[in-house]
Amino acid sequence: MADHTPATDPQTEEAIQQFVREWGRMSSSWGINRTMAQIHGLLLCTGRPLTVDELMAELHISRGNASMNLRDLMDWGIIRRYREPGDRKDLYVSHGDVWSIFARVVRERKRREIDPTVAAIRECIDLLPEAGAEPVQDVRDRLGALLEVFGIVDRIFNDIFESDQALHAAIQTLREDYAPTETNEEAGS
Secondary structure (H helix, E strand, C coil), X not given: CCCCCCCCCHHHHHHXXXXXXXXXXXXXXXXXXXXXHHHHHHHHHHCCCECHHHXXXXXXXXXXXXXXXXXXXXXXXXXXXXXXXXXXCXXXXXXXXXXXXXXXXXXXXXXXXXXXXXXXXXXXXXXXXXXXXXXXXXXXXXXXXXXXXXXXHHHHHHHHHCCHHHHHHHHHHHHHXXXXXXXXXXXXX
């Protein structure tokens, strides 16, 4: 059975606890459940697989709260559950590639938030009379402009987040474009 005990170094433990608190605070400001974010933050930061009991003890949460949030994290695809051979306890671990995690969260947020908003705007436009006075055309133009913005966002999303490979290619391009370069003075010239 793998060792799931926390690091013994107090400074490391404090850094992990601070990260978990901050990850929860930041995520809740984005509308993501604080406990869900803290569970993910702990799994991500430590890189260790943890049991429900260990998560409950570390985060001081109930079994029901832990189970519900673990299920949501698995639904989002950013953690996975497994068992070690011969062990009856489920272990939970975060995916290690933070860019893939980020992409999964963005994809899920788009599916849950942006796509329904675009559909709602289209429905509103469909409710407008085909031809009408200036106020009707003004509403149509404003909603149409909003759809255009969402269309551009959707295009960018599809170009970058279509797959993990597309995301990694975009990241590599950005790293190359924005990588710090040595000046002649720094290079010793």
